[in-house]
Amino acid sequence: MRVTDNAVFLQGNTRVMKARQQSQESGDRVASGRRIEHPWDGAADAGLMTRFSLDQRRYQSIFDASQRAAEELNAVDGAFDQIVNSLTQAQQLATQLASDTYNAQDRLDGANEAQQLLGVVVSQLNVRFGDRYLFGGTRDAAPPFTAAGTYSGDAAVRTIEIAPGVYQEASIRADQAFKGVGGGIDITAELTAFSTALGANDATRIRESVQNLGDAIQQVTQFRSRAGAMVNVFDIAANTARLNKNLAEDGFSQLADVDIFEATTRFAAAERALEASMTAVAKSFKLSLLDKL
Numbered sequence: 266m267r268v269t270d271n272a273v274f275l276q277g278n279t280r281v282m283k284a285r286q287q288s289q290e291s292g293d294r295v296a297s298g299r300r301i302e303h304p305w306d307g308a309a310d311a312g313l314m315t316r317f318s319l320d321q322r323r324y325q326s327i328f329d330a331s332q333r334a335a336e337e338l339n340a341v342d343g344a345f346d347q348i349v350n351s352l353t354q355a356q357q358l359a360t361q362l363a364s365d366t367y368n369a370q371d372r373l374d375g376a377n378e379a380q381q382l383l384g385v386v387v388s389q390l391n392v393r394f395g396d397r398y399l400f401g402g403t404r405d406a407a408p409p410f411t412a413a414g415t416y417s418g419d420a421a422v423r424t425i426e427i428a429p430g431v432y433q434e435a436s437i438r439a440d441q442a443f444k445g446v447g448g449g450i451d452i453t454a455e456l457t458a459f460s461t462a463l464g465a466n467d468a469t470r471i472r473e474s475v476q477n478l479g480d481a482i483q484q485v486t487q488f489r490s491r492a493g494a495m496v497n498v499f500d501i502a503a504n505t506a507r508l509n510k511n512l513a514e515d516g517f518s519q520l521a522d523v524d525i526f527e528a529t530t531r532f533a534a535a536e537r538a539l540e541a542s543m544t545a546v547a548k549s550f551k552l553s554l555l556d557k558l
Contacts, residue, residue: 324510345489376463400439414453427502442488
């Protein structure tokens, strides 16, 4: 059965178009560096790429939040350090001035020093990181302590996601750490009472302050240790999130990115196939024309 010119043309054109498409796809992969750019390029791999992409964003968010929380808690630790130092100085002053060898004027001078220490403590209680007052709970837009030590923050504790679905406390309850809510020492009230006792030359109350200020130091130190433990948790969380983000990026790249050597080889092969198809079609039409002569 003789093959018609039209059939020769259609067959040749089909081969050429297929070879041209393969060449175009191979060239696009080499140019873009991507093996999968559309879901139809590989449905299963495209689905995994979507998951890896979501994982990248989630772990980046966890990393950013954990790093920010660690930085805030480091600022909190610095405030704790100053507060403990001030309370220690106040206790040393109380121990000294509790002695009967000191007179009313000595203790009056000490009252001024105690007031200065109270001012230092309040300034640290109003520590700020960025636009957040760190000891105000969720009321963090304004200073939580007045100059007299009155607290206007709340008892809320902020939490941060440190792993998918896992949350960690990221703030200290100032009402417990500094105001004695739950049975502790109100450190600002104690410093005020100590200053008042010095001004009134009240030796008995000054001696009580020695013990009270010691209890206050222990109380604040315990909360400082808690904040330090939080820093460690957030440091670990940030490092883990960074590693998981990198793994997700690697997984995405392995699915999406082409092996440039393999892609270039395939492109060259596709170009040769296209050239061969076009040559074969040209020869077929040449032979067909010779049959007519």
